Amino acid sequence: MGYFRNSFLVTGAGLGLGALLGWETRGNLAGVLSTVFIVAVLAILEVSLSFDNAVVNAVVLKKMSPMWRRRFITWGIAIAVLGMRIVFPLLIVAIVTGIDPVSALMMALIDPDRYSRVLTGAHVTVSAFGGAFLAMVGLKHFFNREKDVHWISVIERPLTRLGHIEAVELGLVLLLLYFVSVRLPGHERFDFLTAGIFGLFTYIAVDGLSALLKADSAITGEVAQSGAALFLYLEVVDASFSFDGVIGAFALSNNLCNF
Secondary structure (H helix, E strand, O other): OHHHHHHHHHHHHHHHHHHHHHHHHHOOHHHHHHHHHHHHHHHHHHHHHOHHHHHHHHHHHOOOOHHHHHHHHHHHHHHHHHHHHHHHHHHHHHHHHOOOHHHHHHHHHHOHHHHHHHHHHOHHHHHHHHHHHHHHHHHHHHOOOOOOOOOOHHHHHHHHHHOOOOOHHHHHHHHHHHHHHOOOOHHHHHHHHHHHHHHHHHHHHHHHHHHHHHHOHHHHOHHHHHHHHHHHHHHHHHHHHHHHHHHHHOOOOOOHHHO
16 A cells, blocks of 8 residues: 555545635535535546556556656656646647637636537547557557567457558558548548547657667667657657546536646
8 A cells, every 4th residue: 555655645635625626616515525526536537547548558667767667657647637637628729719828728717618618529639639549559569570478369369460561550540530530520520530640640750759769779878768759658648548538527527626
């Protein structure tokens, strides 16, 4: 339990701040209990939706040096909490509505109903971006010709042999984007395909950066450079996994302070 001591402390502090928020906004015990309940349910929702993210993070973290692991646990967690839960939704609302981020923040505080509608309306676009990126992450693993550990051999071994086909995972993701797009309403197809292509481009850019940094390892130091590339990779993976949690949270509350 010693590993989770700080987690319990942060959870307790979050519930305490939720109680304070409930008292400040409603001024009675019912408001306090209601806000604390919402904060607790949001915490449970976040934990349940983060298990798959944690597994992927653990697989990548084992390749990193202890220094970069500590940096991801400190810097990476801060970026995930502040960036994905607060800054990223504000940027989406700002882009969709054509306003600046400060105005988007004011909308979240003053008109939370409109803010949640705008953010939820962007779900298809963001899902296409994150889905394309995560699909590349998963397929790259299954089509990896050098992978020698197979949990489900009857499925993974044939996929490994298919990995000899150049860019097979890229072709499959493009086909998936097309088949999903033709089932969407006409006004959403272009946005879906555009976002999906940018998701593919982001994966190729991050993967290429990782290869470039590793190629320079003889001069700049392999552990430090590959650690930096993997750190960036994990941040994009975390962003892709996290947005569904942000959207799900709005089903419980549209108050930005609860997040």
